[in-house]
Amino acid sequence: MISNKNKFVPFFCLLPATIIFLIFIIIPIGYSFYLSFFNWNLIAPTKEFVGLQNYFALFTDPLNRKIMLNTLFYVILLVILNFVFPYLISLIVKYFIRKMQGAYKIIFFIPSLFSLVVGAMVFSWLLNPVSGPVALLLRKIGMTLPNWTNSGLMAIVVLCLITSWKVFGYNFILLLTGLGSIPQNIIDAAQIDNIPRWRLIWDVILPLNKGVSIYVLILTIVQGLQYVFTPINVITQGGPYYGSSNALYHTYLNAFVLYKTG
Template sequence: MIIPILYTFYLSFFDWNLIAPTKEFVGLKNYIEVFTDPVNQKVILNTLIYIIFLVILNFVIPYFISLIVKFFISKMQGTYKVLFFIPSLFSLVVGAMIFTWILNPVSGPLAYILKAIGLTMPNWSNSGILAITVICLITNWKVFGYNFILLLTGLGSIPKNIIDAARIDGIPKWRLVWNVILPMNRGIAIYVLILTIVQGLQYVFTPINVITTGGPYYGSSNVIYQTYLNAFVLYKTGTSSALAITTFLIFLILLFLEIKFVESRDKDYV
């Protein structure tokens, strides 16, 4: 792991096409292009949109449902775990193909249903924001169950006597959730949040590669796919390496936050 990372860092200071016998040293030019090139700026904006959508679909919604299942339904929790986790067993390629068929604007089943009620299915592959939405839905189909189980397990680790004492005191359920359950489950929640961002950006690579290849006009690309595109399609190794190192540093920051807020909290409990 260490040698490829160091070599990628080394390549980020050169202009090289993977084929030429010599490399041209360009200093910080590749890093400057990461933030000044219009295409890279669009890709970075897309990545931020991806993160917002992924956090809502793969963190906020499963967290909300896990709270309902744990404290408001409390029955058949094992069944919910199985039902939500089943899609995680399938490949993202399979998921991308299924969603592409369902959402086909001409011959897909959803298009026929909308046509029957007088509506038209939009050609989402020609719209950047719609393509991002569909790709995030495919990723959500894959990741939702895993995150749901982690969050539900974290909620189950909260001491029951604390919750029972709050109920005896007549504290409303919404205050119990807000003032007791959420603070006590903070460690698992932060862990799942960081996992959602890091793994989510990696998981969306497959549906992007299978369905949109970053189009239209880089409208659905993100930094992970753009790194691959620059390296192995456009042969812009220096730019690709600079993007990779920048992404790596962002992930390191997220790892630091996970260690600070989760690992240190666990040590305090020990």
């Protein structure tokens, strides 16, 4: 039992983290909610109270609906590129190739060490529709690279590819490590019973790896939308006409560029 003298020690240990969480998370969220009822540009000394007008504008403006659809498309594409594909490749490496797993981890993880700004600039140069290496190569075989910066959907695809270049390897290692933690005796027992490999993966391996896969799925959605902010800011700035913007970048644009804090 904890004596009365020491029962407050755990609370004192948690106090620094609680203060930091309160200052940098709870108070800013509360103040942002407070500002949502005002029309303020971060500069004027007074704030104009507008009630629920900002919320009406948020849900009735066609531009905001477009931004939400873009965000949904981002989420779906990021989940496919950064969760489904890494999962498939980790299954192939673990149960079909088996050799050189350490080499695959290193190869896929190397892009994670580079800055997204660098990645955005490199991809922007490689995929330049006029003078980029990919455009020149396609031109030699009689094809042309579409001007993806003028198409919202194509720009979103390219921006997600840049983000995947950064995130793919990290998710691959997490999923491969999760598969490696599955008890081998369960897999051996299934193989002795001559269970087909696809049934073994679907009915045994995937359910046993559910905890890691759910964690990676949530991480993919949260970090993906955070990481894609940098390529948007470097390459498209949300264009053409907000065609490649998403909720995170649109929030930044309204708050710190257009000064519409409400």
